[in-house]
Amino acid sequence: MIDSSSDRLSTHAIRYGRDAWLVEFATEADDESFASAAMIRRQLEQNPPPHLREAIFAYTRVLLEFEPEQCPPLAPEFFLTERQNDSARIKIIDVCYDGEDLQRVARHRGLTVDEVIEKHSAALYRVHFLGFAPGFPYLSGLPACLHTPRLDSPRTRIAAGSVGIGGGQTGIYPLPTAGGWNIIGRISVPLFDPSAPLDSCTLLQAGDELKFRAVPSFS
Amino acid sequence: MTAPDHSSTALFRVIHAGAMTGLQDGGRPGRKAFGIPPGGAMDLHSIERLNRLFNQVPHTAAWEMLWASLHAECLRDCVIAYAGDAQGYVNECPIPAERTILIRCGDRLRFQARGQSLWTYLAVGGGWHGPRWFGSQSVWPDGGMGRYLTDGDILCAAGTEIWQLPQGVSARLLRSEDALENTSFRVYQGPQWLEFRKDSRELFFQSPWCISQQSNRAGFRLQGPALFVPQGQLISEPTVLGSIQVPANGQPIVLLNDGPTVGGYAKIAVLHPDDLSRFRQSPPGSIITFSLVS
Numbered sequence: 001m002i003d004s005s006s007d008r009l010s011t012h013a014i015r016y017g018r019d020a021w022l023v024e025f026a027t028e029a030d031d032e033s034f035a036s037a038a039m040i041r042r043q044l045e046q047n048p049p050p051h052l053r054e055a056i057f058a059y060t061r062v063l064l065e066f067e068p069e070q071c072p073p074l075a076p077e078f079f080l081t082e083r084q085n086d087s088a089r090i091k092i093i094d095v096c097y098d099g100e101d102l103q104r105v106a107r108h109r110g111l112t113v114d115e116v117i118e119k120h121s122a123a124l125y126r127v128h129f130l131g132f133a134p135g136f137p138y139l140s141g142l143p144a145c146l147h148t149p150r151l152d153s154p155r156t157r158i159a160a161g162s163v164g165i166g167g168g169q170t171g172i173y174p175l176p177t178a179g180g181w182n183i184i185g186r187i188s189v190p191l192f193d194p195s196a197p198l199d200s201c202t203l204l205q206a207g208d209e210l211k212f213r214a215v216p217s218f219s
Numbered sequence: 220m221t222a223p224d225h226s227s228t229a230l231f232r233v234i235h236a237g238a239m240t241g242l243q244d245g246g247r248p249g250r251k252a253f254g255i256p257p258g259g260a261m262d263l264h265s266i267e268r269l270n271r272l273f274n275q276v277p278h279t280a281a282w283e284m285l286w287a288s289l290h291a292e293c294l295r296d297c298v299i300a301y302a303g304d305a306q307g308y309v310n311e312c313p314i315p316a317e318r319t320i321l322i323r324c325g326d327r328l329r330f331q332a333r334g335q336s337l338w339t340y341l342a343v344g345g346g347w348h349g350p351r352w353f354g355s356q357s358v359w360p361d362g363g364m365g366r367y368l369t370d371g372d373i374l375c376a377a378g379t380e381i382w383q384l385p386q387g388v389s390a391r392l393l394r395s396e397d398a399l400e401n402t403s404f405r406v407y408q409g410p411q412w413l414e415f416r417k418d419s420r421e422l423f424f425q426s427p428w429c430i431s432q433q434s435n436r437a438g439f440r441l442q443g444p445a446l447f448v449p450q451g452q453l454i455s456e457p458t459v460l461g462s463i464q465v466p467a468n469g470q471p472i473v474l475l476n477d478g479p480t481v482g483g484y485a486k487i488a489v490l491h492p493d494d495l496s497r498f499r500q501s502p503p504g505s506i507i508t509f510s511l512v513s
Contacts (some may be wrong), residue, residue, distance in 0.1 A: 014410045015407070015408075015410075016407075016409075016410050016459055016489060017407045017459050017461065017462075017489035017490075017491075017492070018407060018489075018491065018492055018512075019459070019492065020459050022410050022456065022457070029454060053248060053249050054248075054249040054250070054251060054252060055252065056251045056252045056457040056480065057252065057457070058454070058455050058456045058457055058481055059454050059455065060454050060456075061454075061456045061457070062457075063251075063456070063457035063458075063459070065249075065251075065459065068492060129252070129481075130252065130253055130254040131251070131252075131254045131455070131457065131479070131480045131481035132254060132455075132479045132480065132481050133254050133362070133479070134253060134254040134255045134362055134363075135253065135254055136254050138455070138481075174254075175361070175362065175363065192254075192362075192363070194352050194353075194362060194363040194364050195352070198250065198253065198353055201253060201255075201353070202253050202254070206252065
């Protein structure tokens with residue numbers, strides 16, 4: 001339950017077209033914005049505003065899209081609530097670290113290939129939101145010692161399931177696409193299954209925490 | 220060659236599929252949090268009018284054809300209707316748009332585009348057979364949801380109610396609210412409206428814009444004077460259908476049905492939902508203008 005006397009979460013709402021509010025709840029993508037998003041997500045689940053079609057999160061903003069011509073004149077407000085530590089949401093994905101740019105990342109960072117693998121699989125990542133393509137997770141948590149610039153010229157085709165590093169971000173390609181990230185490995189489970197029900201069509205969900213586990217190969 | 224008999228509801232055999240001919244309905248709104256774009260018919264109003272002819276659910280799927288060039292052979296008597304600027308023919312006789320038409324087994328159906336609008340729709344009483352993804356029959360090949368038609372495909376009816384529908388040509392003619400000669404589109408201010416320079420905001424409304432050849436179901440690119448893009452990088456944020464974002468080259472992109480669910484460029488404006496269908500029917504080369512919703 002939301003106590004009306006509790007503190008308001010500081011937000012800034014911008015009207016977005018006829019049917020939506022864009023609510024900014026943070027200015028940086030960090031642990032605090034991740035926690036604020038979790039609070040807002042919980043409040044929307046417990047107490048959804050009338051006619052809300054969907055809440056779509058990004059790092060620092062949530063888009064509240066309403067059914068046609070049902071957008072309220074004032075944006076919904078949110079409250080500071082206790083943080084919940086939900087360790088059950090840590091997901092582990094096996095990665096075979098045999099990507100074609102593994103050497104490039106190691107060379108760029110002055111590490112050995114084994115050290116790159118060790119550091120990439122030791123970190124805890126957070127799924128801030130899904131977007132761009134179905135099931136694509138926007139993650140935070142890549143250690144600074146692994147940040148590596150994108151390729152000068154993007155590859156025209158990267159296989160689905162490829163794990164990459166692009167600048168300060170790491171991620172997994174859900175569908176075969178063009179891309180400029182350094183490919184360091186691959187996973188064997190699909191990130192997106194278009195034939196599955198909506199609540200299980202993506203391997204990861206916003207709010208999840210994620211660890212990669214290095215495996216020598218997929219049997 | 221014999222007609223396939225494994226399905227009692229096979230209605231047409233595709234002789235020539237044309238470009239990007241795919242089933243489209245009202246799409247799958249409300250799935251963007253999974254990274255799934257809404258998809259659906261580019262001209263939703265045409266689909267709604269066709270389905271009203273058949274007294275069926277307004278967003279029942281129809282075949283969407285780019286520059287209508289479908290050519291098909293009828294395998295079983297049925298009642299069809301089409302909407303769009305293209306001209307339809309049965310056995311080379313012109314047939315009127317937006318009326319129910321009885322077509323007989325063995326008849327040849329074809330369409331010819333006239334160039335005024337991009338998309339033409341072919342509906343049948345009871346709807347077309349096709350798989351659903353997340354509640355919608357809309358195909359989106361890039362997302363692993365179906366494919367576009369190819370030559371030789373068989374078009375099947377969704378049900379058997381094709382026989383219970385009124386046969387013959389309906390006298391009902393529903394008028395389109397989307398007058399194609401209207402080339403002005405209403406927009407709301409976008410979330411980064413105030414971050415654009417005043418002269419760029421004025422230019423956005425004063426200048427005519429040309430719809431680029433590099434346009435597709437994911438988005439239409441516009442060509443015109445370069446707008447100044449706000450300084451500083453925007454953190455990726457969710458988009459809505461019809462968001463008009465301005466990348467570094469100052470040339471706006473209107474995000475549409477199969478477009479990305481998040482974008483990292485500043486959005487100067489958002490199209491009015493009621494003007495979306497007319498906008499998406501505008502072919503590349505069209506000169507358009509924008510006006511602020513009053």
